[in-house]
Amino acid sequence: MALKAIRSGVRNETGIVEAIAALKARFGERLQTGQAIRAQHAHTTTYIPAQLPDGVVFPENSAEVQAIVGIARENGVPLIPFGTGSSLEGHVNAPHGGISLDMSRMNRVLSVNESDLDCTVEPGITREDLNRDLRATGLFFPIDPGANASIGGMASTRASGTNAVRYGTMRENVLAVTAVIADGREIRTAHRARKSSAGYDLTRLFVGAEGTLGVLTSVTLRLHGIPETIAGGVCAFPDVGAACNAVILTIQSGIPVARIELLDETQVKASNAYSGLHLPEMPTLFVEFHGSPESVALQSSAFAEIVEAFGGGAFSWTSNADERAVLWKARHDAYWAQKALRPDFAMLSTDVCVPISRFADCVEATREDIRENGLIAPIVGHAGDGNFHVGLLFDDKDPAFVDRAEAFVERLNARALAMDGTCTGEHGIGQGKMPFLEAELGDALDLMRQVKLAIDPTGIFNPGKIFTR
Amino acid sequence: MALKAIRSGVRNETGIVEAIAALKARFGERLQTGQAIRAQHAHTTTYIPAQLPDGVVFPENSAEVQAIVGIARENGVPLIPFGTGSSLEGHVNAPHGGISLDMSRMNRVLSVNESDLDCTVEPGITREDLNRDLRATGLFFPIDPGANASIGGMASTRASGTNAVRYGTMRENVLAVTAVIADGREIRTAHRARKSSAGYDLTRLFVGAEGTLGVLTSVTLRLHGIPETIAGGVCAFPDVGAACNAVILTIQSGIPVARIELLDETQVKASNAYSGLHLPEMPTLFVEFHGSPESVALQSSAFAEIVEAFGGGAFSWTSNADERAVLWKARHDAYWAQKALRPDFAMLSTDVCVPISRFADCVEATREDIRENGLIAPIVGHAGDGNFHVGLLFDDKDPAFVDRAEAFVERLNARALAMDGTCTGEHGIGQGKMPFLEAELGDALDLMRQVKLAIDPTGIFNPGKIFTR
Known part of the structure; x- marks a missing residue:
């Protein structure tokens, strides 16, 4: 199960020391190695124990991202892109150590094309800041996962949330991205046309890749008119x-x-x-x-x-x-309300998604499971998509309780998969869902591995996520 | 330019002879090698000269597709998946020879989940047959590229057409596929949930891959209620x-x-x-x-x-x-009406797509170009998507006219790209758009090549398409 499956990883100590030195020389105070800031960049709203990066760097433009990728590649050191840290499945942990790439200073709106209902932004901007910026145009960006997440993070986890039933998810609302790939080049996945049949869908490949294929440097988004x-x-x-x-x-x-x-x-x-x-x-x-x-x-x-x-x-x-x-x-x-039910407990927030016809069955069977096992676990869901969240409160200091919590999550995922559903509708795989992804996709996971190896041959981008092996 | 850029390719003569023999032994009369049937499987509504496959095989189920892929792999012979042959850019040509995989006998509806608004079909079914089959349910599959294309072909070229402005393209309406990949395994890219954040978007990778990554064996589609x-x-x-x-x-x-x-x-x-x-x-x-x-x-x-x-x-x-x-x-x-304007001429049907704000500019500049060069070239477009088609009538027996036609297409694509558009909104790359894809995506094309090499390392699936090198 998830909590136990996370490997400690092998750290490339020499590489890390050299990469930190090179980053320090290049970025000065914009490379931070203090305990507090490193902890903050591994700490998320996840139930998964923190694994701190060795340093945090704050790039301000694509050229700097390219320089950072170069240093990481030359030294064989992991890079973990970081948005706002609202991830729920341990996406920003550093199981092999390495450098957290805090994108918060790349938060500009690069262009708004009102007449095409699109805009291009840097990945560090949050959705609330973007919508504040757009207000005068009469347009808005509807995807709303609850947290005030960054657009880059939302693209990387294929986020969705409350409005997805009407407006789609990040899958439908990202028109193109630019990304710095392993060899240091910045590529652009598509132009701004509403549709295209021009080769493989690289945009959709980066959306949901959880930072494992490269570092997003801009995201072109579809906008919608603010409803009358x-x-x-x-x-x-x-x-x-x-x-x-x-x-x-x-x-x-x-x-x-x-x-x-x-x-x-x-x-x-x-x-x-x-x-x-x-x-x-x-x-x-x-x-x-x-x-x-x-x-x-x-x-x-x-x-x-x-x-x-x-x-x-x-x-x-x-x-x-x-x-x-x-x-x-x-x-x-809702997340904070759940936590407040038992402030002394830890909370494991997890999600699954099933075909809509099975939604009632899946929610009811899950509630029965909660009752039978005497758990405290409110359910809140994006019902129109067949997607729901369970906020399981558990005593993380009691190993038997941890086992019960993990067993519950295993049953929840098995139940959703048996209903032809998915182990995550919107949270992503990160570390927590790795074993369930294997159960969900079987041999298809090998194709993902092949793609990962082809695009990131040395494995510097967010290693230890998505793939259990 | 396209017509000239298509390489004759290197044929693996020994492998082809052996593959044909093995297929004959296994499939008997379902492996055809007659000139007429081979010509029919290279002939499409394209302006690109036909390049015939060496044989045509008609699989009836996934196991047979797996056997065919095995024979092709062992003998290093190209496989070209074939739906109905309505492609416009030479997708079903066999520049290196090989076997056309005619999917028309795999045309069953495998399941219809009315309550989830989805269905799963074999790739050989045509959209009209599917909609006939669905009629009693009150549901329909809206994607309508004009031709009565097969669902597998439509998925493979990321087709769209008249209804896309409201219902999206194949990108938005394919929920999952199964495909036989190079090592012979059949993989499934996703379950039936409306949305998922479970790893890389393999579904969207196969949608638009033009048969270069594997052979689709089923497609799960989103359906819509027939409007009141x-x-x-x-x-x-x-x-x-x-x-x-x-x-x-x-x-x-x-x-x-x-x-x-x-x-x-x-x-x-x-x-x-x-x-x-x-x-x-x-x-x-x-x-x-x-x-x-x-x-x-x-x-x-x-x-x-x-x-x-x-x-x-x-x-x-x-x-x-x-x-x-x-x-x-x-x-x-419209296509046939265009042709009838000059039955003695060949017709080059091509499409581009631009951001909606540039649609008027692009269409008007293209009409000016047509006038200036004394061409006959009606324009018809999926205007709401910024997508339009030009049906250029030209005398394919007059080399100077062919040059003029090609120069026009080059200008058309350059114009669309300069407006942040794409060289194809819905026809796909095939052979005809290969040089423009390079112009459109630059370095990103290398990523596509890496993905292709990773998933189809020996290059058996539809070689000589999408990639110029």
Whole structure:
């Protein structure tokens, strides 16, 4: 299982010392080796123990990234690209040591093409900063994984989140990237046309590669018009199955819901306490509709009919921005609300995703598992995509409890795979999901390995992630 | 330029003889070597001279594909996967000889998951057969490149067509594939969840790979609900610029138009003659809206306002299925209508795609080029994607005319690339676009080569395509 499978790795001590010296000479104070900053660059919201890099470097442009890649390559030292550290599966750990490449100073908006609904940004910009920057254009970048992640990190984990049911994931919303590859060249994967049949889809190869194929230096994103009307609402259901089935029918009916989030009663309880909501402690859907006033009204009434059919409570919606903000702030804070249920415990936040028809089955079987094993584990999900998260609270100082937590995660993943689902809908593989990826893809994983070896022959880019061997 | 750049290739004569013998022993009459059938498997609607395979084999299941791949690998002989032969850029030619793998007997629907809006099919099924099969479910597969192509071929060229502006391309609508790779294993690239962050995006790697990485044995597709209402219409504009600008504003306004096709006046003339239409010989848009009756009415009236703003003629729309069918039959026959303008000439059908804001500029500059050079070359385009086709009629027996045709294509591609566009929006690279791919992607092409070498180390899969070296 994940926690145990993470190898300590073999450190290239000489190379590391020489790389640090070369980086120090070139970058001065922009190469940091203090314990605190190194710990901060391995620390994420993950349950996986931190493995610190040996240094952290802060490049400011592509040429500097190229220089860093050159130093790493010459000395055979790992490079771990770092965005904001909101990863949940140990992506930014340094199991073999090496250099964390903090991209936060490469955070400029390079161009906005309003008339083409696209923009090109440096990878270190966060999604909230980007949207602040875009506000005057009437456009926005919809992908919203909850955390204020960096665009480079989101591209690298193929992030999605609440809006994906309507706007797609990073897979659909990255038009092109530039990246510095192992030999130091900066390549561009595509031009700005909305579609292309020009050879292999290198853009999609870098999206989701978790920094294992090169260092992103820019990302070209598809933008969307800020909807004329946004309306949202909340609705409680008698049981989780009813809530899930309402979601399934909403998707099958083709209602273009922008967000449709499931919170089970444990999550509602946690969010009431943490975010000061006053929702009934019942399985609940948070929904949002985008469009013209007429279209939003049509969507809302079609949805209300479905809610009624599944015995949901009165569904009321509002286009009042402040009321919606409270709701979505609470949704974004779900992670912290979960943690606050047992501040003395560690939390293992994990996700799986199944075909929508199996969503109710998978959530219900998982809740049964939680009950049977006496675990505290709220469930919150991007229901419209068949994707849900479990925030498992466990005592990481009690080895027996750790075993129980790991066994639960194994069962969860096996359950999702048996339903033709995936071991991760949006968190990525990192270190935590490595064994499940093997179970999911079998021989296809060899193809990924071949691609990795071909593009990064010396293995300097984020080693010890995705692949167990 | 393309026509001249295609190398004759080096044939492995011994290997070919031995592979043919082994295939004959295994497949009997399902291995054909007659001239006519070989010519038919190199002949496509391309302008590129045919290069015949040495034999054509008709597998009926994955195990047979695995056996064929084994024979090809052991004898070092090229394998060229063949769908329906509707390729436009020489994808099914055999520049080094080898075996054409005709997938037409692998044309079953393996499963339809109505509740998940997906299905899995064998690659040889055509899109029309698939949609006929799906009719009772209320679902359809929207991707429509015009020709009744096979799903495997469409996946392999990342096809799109008229509906892509609303439903996306094969990139967005293939959920997973199975493929037989060079070592003979059959791999599956993904499970059926709507989204996944589980490692490299192998699905998107095979989509658009043009059969150069393996042989597809199944394709899992995203399906869509047949819209409650479909309404379409035709609208003439005073000039091409006005028509293009109406398209640009439609897209920028976020009107979810399902189809928006530009025909320039030469194309309208050709389609009037070939398809018995009676349209004014002016630049024209064919449009279609999908949705509820209310939503279609909203879309249509929003579009009508835009048409008026750009001086378009009266825009009338109809939801009468027969009237729409006449229109779209004519649109699908555009290729044949173009050819009929000069039956004594050859036709070079090519496509480029630019960011939507440059669509008017690119089309107008191309028309100016056509006029200046006294060429006959109707333009028809998937305008909403910034994608257009030129059907250049030329005398392939006159070397000077061939040179003029090639020089025109070079300028067309250079123009699209200079506008941050791509040398092919949907036809693929094949043989015809190889030099332009290099111009488009530069060093990134090396990454594609590395991937190709890693996955197909002996180069048996469709050699002489995509890569000039």
